[in-house]
Amino acid sequence: MNIxxxxxxxxxxxxxxxxxxxAVNVLKNGESIKLIGNFLRFTYAExxxxxxxxxQNQLWFFIIMTIxxxxxxxxxxxxxxxxxxxxxLSIAMIAGGAIGNFxxxxxxxxxxxxxxxxxxxxxxxxxxNIADSFVVCGTILMIILILFNKFEKSEINx
Numbered sequence: 001m002n003i004x005x006x007x008x009x010x011x012x013x014x015x016x017x018x019x020x021x022x023a024v025n026v027l028k029n030g031e032s033i034k035l036i037g038n039f040l041r042f043t044y045a046e047x048x049x050x051x052x053x054x055x056q057n058q059l060w061f062f063i064i065m066t067i068x069x070x071x072x073x074x075x076x077x078x079x080x081x082x083x084x085x086x087x088x089l090s091i092a093m094i095a096g097g098a099i100g101n102f103x104x105x106x107x108x109x110x111x112x113x114x115x116x117x118x119x120x121x122x123x124x125x126x127x128x129n130i131a132d133s134f135v136v137c138g139t140i141l142m143i144i145l146i147l148f149n150k151f152e153k154s155e156i157n158x
Contacts, residue, residue: 001085001088002088004089005085005088005089005092006092008089008092008093008096009092009093009095009096010096011096012092012093012096012097012099012100012130012131012134013096013099013100013103013131015130016096016097016100016101016129016130016131016134017100017103019114019129019130020100020104020112020114020129020130023042023044023112023114023129024044024112026042027042027043027044027114028044029044030044032116038118038120039117039118039119040115040116040117040118041116041118042114042115042116043114043116043127044112044113044114045112045113045114045116045127046108046110046111046112046113047110047111047112047113047127048109048110048111050062059105059109062105063102063105063106066098066101066102066105069098070095070098070099070102073091073094073095073098074095076091077091077092077095080152082152082153083151083152083153084145084150084151084152084153086141086145086150087142087145087150087151087152089138089141090138090139090141090142090145091138091142092138093134093135093137093138093141094134094135094138094139094142096131096134096138097130097131097132097133097134097135097136097138098131098135099131100129100130100131100134101129101131101132101135111129111131112129113126113127113128113129113132114127114129115127115128115129115130115133
């Protein structure tokens with residue numbers, strides 16, 4: 001299972017960075033590519049903040065917080081003996097996504113976003129990227145595991 005978790009970690013970083021390279025090369029000129037009508041399109045955006053563009057222009061804050069978070073996640077991943085494989089997977093997904101956006105912040109001073117989901121004139125979801133998707137999915141998985149007391153292996157299962 002550790003090999004699969006490692007593959008997913010590497011995949012999260014590589015797929016994020018490769019899709020961002022594509023977005024910069026194809027979308028930076030300002031035109032969107034419609035995929036599913038007006039619901040899903042690719043639109044280039046530069047995000048100097050965090051999720052939903054909060055905390056704009058706080059580059060050093062994000063760099064320091066990402067390093068701290070990665071140190072904590074790495075410690076939990078390698079030093080906690082009784083966490084489940086799904087818990088390790090959630091950590092790998094969060095860490096991979098965090099590293100993908102961290103690379104952008106170091107290279108550009110902002111994060112490249114390009115996945116644009118719109119619900120007509122009702123609601124336009126903030127533009128995001130593959131790394132954001134891994135962070136969100138990994139976090140949701142971790143929350144579910146914690147809520148259902150499945151983050152750590154129970155003594156009965158050992």
